[in-house]
Amino acid sequence: DAKTTQPPSMDCAEGRAANLPCNHSTISGNEYVYWYRQIHSQGPQYIIHGLKNNETNEMASLIITEDRKSSTLILPHATLRDTAVYYCIVRPANSGYALNFGKGTSLLVTP
Amino acid sequence: EAGVVQSPRYKIIEKKQPVAFWCNPISGHNTLYWYRQNLGQGPELLIRYENEEAVDDSQLPKDRFSAERLKGVDSTLKIQPAELGDSAVYLCASSMSGPGTGELFFGEGSRLTVL
Numbered sequence: 204d205a206k207t208t209q210p211p212s213m214d215c216a217e218g219r220a221a222n223l224p225c226n227h228s229t230i231s232g233n234e235y236v237y238w239y240r241q242i243h244s245q246g247p248q249y250i251i252h253g254l255k256n257n258e259t260n261e262m263a264s265l266i267i268t269e270d271r272k273s274s275t276l277i278l279p280h281a282t283l284r285d286t287a288v289y290y291c292i293v294r295p296a297n298s299g300y301a302l303n304f305g306k307g308t309s310l311l312v313t314p
Numbered sequence: 315e316a317g318v319v320q321s322p323r324y325k326i327i328e329k330k331q332p333v334a335f336w337c338n339p340i341s342g343h344n345t346l347y348w349y350r351q352n353l354g355q356g357p358e359l360l361i362r363y364e365n366e367e368a369v370d371d372s373q374l375p376k377d378r379f380s381a382e383r384l385k386g387v388d389s390t391l392k393i394q395p396a397e398l399g400d401s402a403v404y405l406c407a408s409s410m411s412g413p414g415t416g417e418l419f420f421g422e423g424s425r426l427t428v429l
Contacts, residue, residue, distance in 0.1 A: 290356060
């Protein structure tokens, strides 16, 4: 699986957009970009995933660059409950491949 | 619908004692994963099942760890004997099988403290 690089920590003011970057310069053509988050003392939670097109759901938006070497997860209006560790993972969309988590980005949303 | 259920939520044991964790996946999910998460780190895969078959156990320390998934539903992860370095959160996850099934559903985890 391709490796990802994320900043270890970020801050965001409540109500503002949180933009979490991820570098995955060695991504393969069949690998999707997945984002999960882990709130303290809970298991990781799926947020969104995409292949090459931008994606949006009720939780977030995912922007993938045209060359697919990087992506950005956008939380449009961050709340205190969005404080968590965010993991960017690349892998084929098939149950035959487990998720390989890195250390992620610890996002702190402040009042 | 119930999510992935794990028990116990917390366990404190002395080193060299055995311990077991139980996981009940989401109904209909054929793929089951066990992960270990050390403090400040991301989860690391220990073993992955497709139904009853362990298809990836390359990261499972087989000298002291064992797992089973009888009948392809519930699963147990056992450590015997436990060592101080086994203190971690043990996470179970499940997913549907086949292409296009990238979403894993995680339980809340079992936090193990070895004294």
